[in-house]
Structures are given as structure tokens and as C-alpha cells.
Amino acid sequence: MVLDQIQLADGISRVEIAQLTGLTPQTVSGIVRRLLDEGIVREDGASRVASGGKPRTTLRINADAGSAVGLVFDPVELTCAVVDLLGRPVVVKRRPTPPGIDPSQVVAAMAELVADVLDEAKVSRDDVLGLGLATPGPIDQKLGMIVAPPQLAHWIRVPLQSMLSDATGLPVTLDNDATAAAVGERWSGVGRGVANFAYFFFGTGIGGGLVLNHQMYRGGSFNAGEFGHSSVLPDGPECYCGNRGCLERLVNPSAIVAEVHRRLGHPSGADSSVLSQAFREDPASVDHAAIQLAAGAGDPVATAVVDEAAAHVASVAVSIANFIDVDLIILGGHGIQHVESRYVDVVAAALAARPLARRIRVVKVEASPLGTDAAVVGSAALVLHATYSPQLSALLSD
Amino acid sequence: MVLDQIQLADGISRVEIAQLTGLTPQTVSGIVRRLLDEGIVREDGASRVASGGKPRTTLRINADAGSAVGLVFDPVELTCAVVDLLGRPVVVKRRPTPPGIDPSQVVAAMAELVADVLDEAKVSRDDVLGLGLATPGPIDQKLGMIVAPPQLAHWIRVPLQSMLSDATGLPVTLDNDATAAAVGERWSGVGRGVANFAYFFFGTGIGGGLVLNHQMYRGGSFNAGEFGHSSVLPDGPECYCGNRGCLERLVNPSAIVAEVHRRLGHPSGADSSVLSQAFREDPASVDHAAIQLAAGAGDPVATAVVDEAAAHVASVAVSIANFIDVDLIILGGHGIQHVESRYVDVVAAALAARPLARRIRVVKVEASPLGTDAAVVGSAALVLHATYSPQLSALLSD
Numbered sequence: 001m002v003l004d005q006i007q008l009a010d011g012i013s014r015v016e017i018a019q020l021t022g023l024t025p026q027t028v029s030g031i032v033r034r035l036l037d038e039g040i041v042r043e044d045g046a047s048r049v050a051s052g053g054k055p056r057t058t059l060r061i062n063a064d065a066g067s068a069v070g071l072v073f074d075p076v077e078l079t080c081a082v083v084d085l086l087g088r089p090v091v092v093k094r095r096p097t098p099p100g101i102d103p104s105q106v107v108a109a110m111a112e113l114v115a116d117v118l119d120e121a122k123v124s125r126d127d128v129l130g131l132g133l134a135t136p137g138p139i140d141q142k143l144g145m146i147v148a149p150p151q152l153a154h155w156i157r158v159p160l161q162s163m164l165s166d167a168t169g170l171p172v173t174l175d176n177d178a179t180a181a182a183v184g185e186r187w188s189g190v191g192r193g194v195a196n197f198a199y200f201f202f203g204t205g206i207g208g209g210l211v212l213n214h215q216m217y218r219g220g221s222f223n224a225g226e227f228g229h230s231s232v233l234p235d236g237p238e239c240y241c242g243n244r245g246c247l248e249r250l251v252n253p254s255a256i257v258a259e260v261h262r263r264l265g266h267p268s269g270a271d272s273s274v275l276s277q278a279f280r281e282d283p284a285s286v287d288h289a290a291i292q293l294a295a296g297a298g299d300p301v302a303t304a305v306v307d308e309a310a311a312h313v314a315s316v317a318v319s320i321a322n323f324i325d326v327d328l329i330i331l332g333g334h335g336i337q338h339v340e341s342r343y344v345d346v347v348a349a350a351l352a353a354r355p356l357a358r359r360i361r362v363v364k365v366e367a368s369p370l371g372t373d374a375a376v377v378g379s380a381a382l383v384l385h386a387t388y389s390p391q392l393s394a395l396l397s398d
Numbered sequence: 399m400v401l402d403q404i405q406l407a408d409g410i411s412r413v414e415i416a417q418l419t420g421l422t423p424q425t426v427s428g429i430v431r432r433l434l435d436e437g438i439v440r441e442d443g444a445s446r447v448a449s450g451g452k453p454r455t456t457l458r459i460n461a462d463a464g465s466a467v468g469l470v471f472d473p474v475e476l477t478c479a480v481v482d483l484l485g486r487p488v489v490v491k492r493r494p495t496p497p498g499i500d501p502s503q504v505v506a507a508m509a510e511l512v513a514d515v516l517d518e519a520k521v522s523r524d525d526v527l528g529l530g531l532a533t534p535g536p537i538d539q540k541l542g543m544i545v546a547p548p549q550l551a552h553w554i555r556v557p558l559q560s561m562l563s564d565a566t567g568l569p570v571t572l573d574n575d576a577t578a579a580a581v582g583e584r585w586s587g588v589g590r591g592v593a594n595f596a597y598f599f600f601g602t603g604i605g606g607g608l609v610l611n612h613q614m615y616r617g618g619s620f621n622a623g624e625f626g627h628s629s630v631l632p633d634g635p636e637c638y639c640g641n642r643g644c645l646e647r648l649v650n651p652s653a654i655v656a657e658v659h660r661r662l663g664h665p666s667g668a669d670s671s672v673l674s675q676a677f678r679e680d681p682a683s684v685d686h687a688a689i690q691l692a693a694g695a696g697d698p699v700a701t702a703v704v705d706e707a708a709a710h711v712a713s714v715a716v717s718i719a720n721f722i723d724v725d726l727i728i729l730g731g732h733g734i735q736h737v738e739s740r741y742v743d744v745v746a747a748a749l750a751a752r753p754l755a756r757r758i759r760v761v762k763v764e765a766s767p768l769g770t771d772a773a774v775v776g777s778a779a780l781v782l783h784a785t786y787s788p789q790l791s792a793l794l795s796d
Contacts, residue, residue: 137754137755138757147758196617210721218723221755221758224722225723226754229716229717230628230716230720230721232632241752241754242751242753243716319717320721323623323722324608324615324622324721324722325622325624353640355624355640356536356621357536359545360536
């Protein structure tokens with residue numbers, strides 16, 4: 001909790017930490033002494049004079065005291081970063097996820113990427129506090145396993161945590177990718193200082209994370225925030241999860257590509273679109289990235305499809321406002337790259353018009369400023385928590 | 399927090415309170431001394447010998463030290479109870495809510511009912527700690543107002559808290575009806591000791607309450623838990639809230655009555671139903687209570703309609719499992735009286751088959767054992783919190 005306050009603040013005194021956490025000044029001083037001894041926290045030369053009281057020493061994170069590695073496992077792409085203790089990415093690298101179904105190949109690719117990133121950042125493995133791995137849910141955090149994840153149907157109970165630890169020689173913490181991204185937003189994005197927020201993570205699928213009462217809320221089985229699995233069309237297509245017409249089933253990249261292709265194949269829809277000729281020459285060239293770029297530039301077919309997808313997201317956002325009464329909804333992830341503002345506009349309009357408590361206050365919506373880096377920053381942030389606050393996750397979990 | 403632990407436990411020692419709350423033994427002792435002085439808590443003669451340590455005095459709530467009044471304001475019915483400090487209702491009385499749109503008539507009826515209940519319980523007004531009023535949301539708790547509630551369209555910003563306090567001479571605390579019912583379940587129902595649960599409250603509308611990490615979760619504007627306002631049919635009928643096809647719009651008592659009437663009016667549906675003759679003689683006699691009784695007895699038309707309603711509830715329950723990852727979902731309120739087990743069966747089947755994390759653990763569902771008394775018990779429990787822990791709601795709210 002103490003380290004958390006120092007991370008969140010831009011300079012903070014021991015007295016302020018005691019006030020914010022409810023811990024006694026003695027307890028705070030003891031913990032700060034340990035953090036100073038370990039070099040994680042430093043006393044800032046500047047000291048602020050409190051009104052009438054004696055000067056208070058400002059504490060800050062010692063950004064160079066160590067590094068953490070964040071690794072995001074998306075079925076399509078691996079992203080890896082070395083992050084300093086202030087949550088600033090020093091080096092970020094991406095590579096495609098090996099397409100096979102063999103977990104050991106994926107783990108080998110992960111280990112290679114970690115080695116590349118450490119090399120480029122000139123960080124020795126000994127100075128790395130740990131590796132935070134963010135993966136699609138559902139995960140069994142107690143066993144360090146991912147359990148039959150969405151786009152990896154053959155990955156039944158793979159002990160990813162121990163496999164990756166063996167392959168890299170680093171201690172590995174495992175978290176849901178969307179939880180990790182929400183941690184990143186809380187640490188250095190628009191979620192900073194917001195008491196209650198929901199974070200929508202648009203990757204290959206749609207996940208989410210919740211910060212409630214200023215803390216990550218993980219849920220009874222560590223799987224809270226699965227916003228992609230709400231049935232928005234009760235008679236819609238079956239989702240792999242067992243539900244019908246799930247948000248994720250309607251809004252994931254391949255569903256959007258399929259819908260744009262359907263419209264481009266239809267004579268009346270094709271004429272006005274810049275995608276039309278490309279589609280006639282090579283349908284495969286009209287992929288998700290091309291569609292997002294076209295929608296961002298105002299292409300009528302691409303924008304119509306994106307806006308329909310955003311309307312489904314808005315419906316779930318309204319449910320979240322009604323169920324959880326958050327202060328802010330953050331939209332992020334590579335799945336909405338280039339079209340963030342279209343999503344924000346559609347969701348904001350719904351949040352102003354439809355939640356039951358809208359006359360008391362309107363829930364805000366913002367695009368993630370961290371974009372695709374939120375998860376990789378957050379997964380590294382989770383290493384810090386795991387390293388310095390082994391009690392924290394226990395505290396949060398009950 | 400200390401009082402909360404004593405209330406939740408069936409006898410607890412100071413040491414155990416310190417362990418459970420994280421407070422220091424000194425702090426706990428100081429607070430317990432004050433609670434003993436005020437007579438709220440008593441030391442139980444029996445003391446349990448800890449393994450090897452010295453005997454620990456058991457603390458219990460002194461049930462007779464005071465009373466609280468709970469009052470539930472449903473647009474159709476007022477329910478009022480005197481509750482002892484252990485949350486046991488001493489006297490419960492109900493009366494119809496005056497049908498007019500004039501708030502002062504309703505407040506006068508409330509004050510009369512409070513006087514009746516106190517008379518019957520032979521409790522003097524001086525021994526009443528306060529009056530907990532549970533009302534339909536949305537409410538503005540800071541201003542003590544209910545804000546344009548569902549079935550009371552003309553009640554725009556009525557200062558109910560101060561009006562009722564003036565009329566009864568008692569301090570009044572105001573809370574959402576479903577939040578109050580969840581508090582009741584946490585205090586003396588199936589929610590006792592459960593870390594994370596969602597409570598569905600079926601009244602004239604459908605509300606809900608959330609207990610997360612063992613605490614009531616109220617949300618940023620004190621309006622969390624509006625489970626009735628999730629769009630389960632995107633092209634469904636308009637809801638007063640601004641959404642379409644809301645759960646509450648499809649499952650509220652008048653919607654269920656309308657659907658049963660439609661089926662009974664249809665020749666093929668009517669034959670097999672015990673409601674058929676009553677409907678031919680007097681359609682108005684086939685009201686919500688008659689339908690619930692018939693469904694509870696297995697009537698085919700009534701059960702088909704109730705099971706469809708339960709399927710809509712199940713869809714929202716699955717979303718809540720996916721979003722909030724609760725351990726338990728509780729169904730309660732007079733809206734499902736006599737058909738609790740049908741709702742539980744349909745929701746349980748969905749929770750076993752459709753949430754994403756079902757392979758990690760299955761979310762339980764239970765009918766409220768407190769039934770229609772949960773809200774009135776909970777609203778009285780909130781008085782205790784408001785009386786003895788003015789800091790608590792502040793703590794919970796940020």
C-alpha cells in the first residue's frame with residue numbers, strides 16, 4: 001500500500017501516506033525505511049514546508065533501481081517491454097505469435113523476445129525484478145495456468161507460469177491481459193486517481209478490468225471484467241463461451257472484417273468506399289488494419305460497420321454503468337486503433353442518455369492514452385506489486 | 399468495522415477482531431470499551447480458552463440495548479419493522495402506499511405506520527436509534543432525495559429524508575431498497591460471510607445490491623446494482639429509463655400479467671390452465687399473485703411465462719458472473735414469491751453452462767431466506783451503521 005501511494009503520487013511525504021492509507025505514522029516510517037534500504041524509493045532533496053509544521057521530506061520512486069519485464073501474450077502477437085520503476089517503457093518489441101498449437105513453441109518464442117528486449121535495453125537479467133505475463137483469460141492464478149482460453153482452444157490447463165519461468169530464469173507472475181492493461185491505466189494513464197473505473201480492452205477478443213474503491217477488483221476467482229461476454233443479441237451467433245450473441249462475437253476483428261466484406265460484395269454498398277477497388281483485386285488485403293484506417297479517415301462502409309460495433313459496446317457500457325456505477329469507462333487496445341474517437345463518441349452518447357442515474361451524474365468515457373502499451377506497462381507494474389507486496393494480492397482477494 | 403465484526407460473528411474476541419480488521423489490539427480495545435459503555439455490546443460470561451493462551455472474553459451484541467426502525471417504500475406497499483440490535487424483526491407491519499402523487503400524503507402514511515409499529519412493539523420513540531428508509535433508486539444520498547424514481551414519475555427531487563424526519567421526529571437515513579435488502583442478506587441471510595455476492599431484488603421493479611470484498615459496494619454515485627436495466631432484447635419495448643428491452647421491462651409484474659393474459663386469450667393456450675376459467679369470468683382476478691401461485695403449483699401457462707422471465711434474469715446473471723465474478727447470486731423480493739425455486743433452477747442452469755470462468759468454479763445461486771423482509775431488516779441495519787460508524791459510509795464511498 002505504501003509503495004502504491006508513492007507510485008501514484010508525484011512526490012509524497014510520510015505523513016501524507018499515513019493519511020491516505022490509514023496506517024500509523026510509525027508503520028509508514030518502518031516500511032519507508034525498508035524501501036529506502038532496498039533503493040526502490042529515494043528521498044527527494046527538495047522538501048516542502050507544511051503550513052506551520054516542520055518540513056516534510058518528499059519521497060519518490062527511484063526509477064533506475066531496477067527493471068521489470070512485461071510480456072503480453074495475444075494469440076496473434078507477443079509484446080514485450082522493459083519498464084523502469086516509474087512505469088516508463090524503456091524498450092518495447094513485438095513479434096507474431098507462432099501460429100501452431102504447441103505451447104512449448106510459444107514459450108520458446110516468448111523467451112527469445114525477452115532476451116532481445118533485455119539486450120536492447122542493456123539490462124542484465126540480475127537486475128530484473130521479475131517478468132509479468134499478461135494472457136487472455138480465463139486463468140487459474142493459484143495454479144499459474146491459463147484454462148482453455150478463447151482463441152487457443154487446444155490450450156487446456158497449460159502451466160504457462162512455470163514453463164516461462166524455466167525458459168527465462170526469471171520469476172513470473174501471471175495475470176489476465178485486460179487486468180494488466182487496467183493496472184497500466186491506473187498507474188500512468190487516464191485511470192490515475194479515479195476511484196471507480198471500468199477498462200475495456202480490445203485485443204483479438206474483448207476483455208476488461210475493474211478498479212473499484214481505488215483498488216484493482218479481481219473477483220472471487222480472479223476473472224472479473226469479462227465485458228466481452230454479455231449477450232447483446234439473444235438470438236445472435238453462438239459464442240465459443242457457451243453464450244449467444246456475445247459482444248466479443250459481434251465486435252471482434254474477424255467479425256468486423258466479415259461484415260465489411262459482405263457489404264463490399266453487395267453492389268450498392270461498394271461504390272462509395274475507398275476499400276472497394278482493393279476488395280475487388282484482393283479481398284484479403286481488406287483486413288482489420290485496413291478497415292480501421294479507412295474508418296478513421298471517414299470511409300462510409302468502414303465507418304458504418306465500426307459505428308454498429310461501437311453501438312454494441314455502448315449497450316454493454318450502459319449495463320456496466322447501471323450495474324457497477326463506475327465514474328469512468330476507458331476504451332483501449334489495438335482492436336480500436338485509429339477509430340478510438342468513433343467508439344468514444346458512440347459510447348459517450350449512450351452514457352449521457354440511457355443509464356438510470358444519468359440525472360445524478362454522467363459517466364465519462366475516454367480513449368486510453370497508453371493505447372496498446374497499457375497491458376505491457378501494467379504487467380510490469382504487477383511485478384512490482386508481486387515483488388514488494390506479497391500481501392497485497394492476498395489483501396485484495398478477500 | 400469493529401461493530402460490524404461483532405454483528406457478523408456469533409461471539410468474537412478482541413484478538414479475533416484485530417486479526418480480521420487489521421486494526422491494532424489497542425485500537426480494538428478502545429473502541430470495544432466505548433461500545434460496552436454505551437451498552438450496545440456486552441461481554442458474554444462464557445469465555446473460550448485459546449490454545450495455550452489466556453482466556454478471551456467473548457463479545458456479543460446486546461440485542462435489547464436499543465431498536466432501529468426499518469421502512470421500505472415500494473410504490474405499491476409500505477413495510478415497516480422494529481428490529482433489535484441483532485437484526486431480528488420484533489414487529490413487522492404492511493399497508494398499501496397511498497395511490498396519489500402527493501409526496502406529503504405518502505410521508506403522512508409512513509409516519510402513521512411507524513407510530514403503529516412502535517406502539518405494537520411497545521418501544522418508546524426515545525429508545526429508537528433511528529429510522530432507515532429504503533426507497534427505489536435512483537437516489538441522491540448527499541441531498542437525501544429520491545430522483546425521478548421508476549414508478550413515481552412525478553416525484554422529481556423530493557426531499558424525502560427531511561420530510562420523514564420532520565414527520566416522525568426520528569433521524570432518518572436513506573438508502574436504495576435493493577442495497578438495503580443486500581445489507582439484510584449480508585447481516586442475517588445467505589450472504590453472511592460471502593466475500594462477493596450480487597443480490598437481485600424483485601419488487602415492483604428489479605433492483606440489486608453488491609457486496610464485494612466483504613463490503614457493500616455502492617458505486618461512485620451510490621447507485622450501483624441496477625441489474626434491472628440491462629438491455630436483454632435490443633429491439634424490445636422501450637423502458638422508462640431510456641434503454642430498450644430492459645430486463646425490468648420484460649420481467650416486472652405487469653409485463654408478466656400481460657403475457658399470461660395474452661396466452662389465456664389465445665384458444666390453444668387457455669385449455670390446459672387452471673387460470674383459464676377465472677380469466678373468462680374476470681380477467682382482473684388473474685393478477686400477479688394468482689399467476690405466481692399457479693406457477694408455483696405447476697400450471698402450464700403460468701410456468702411457461704415465469705420460466706421465460708427467469709431465462710431473461712439468467713442472461714443478466716451470466717453477465718454479472720462474467721463482469722463482476724461474484725461467488726454467489728441471491729434472488730429475493732416479493733416479485734418472485736412462490737416461484738423462487740423456478741427462478742433458482744433456471745439461473746443455476748445458465749450459471750453452470752455459460753460464464754467464461756465456469757471451468758474454474760461455478761457461481762452459486764440461492765433464493766433469499768429472508769424473502770420480503772430482507773429490505774426492512776437491512777434498512778434498520780443501516781441505521782446502526784449510521785449511528786455508530788459515521789465514518790463507515792465515507793470510507794466506503796471513496
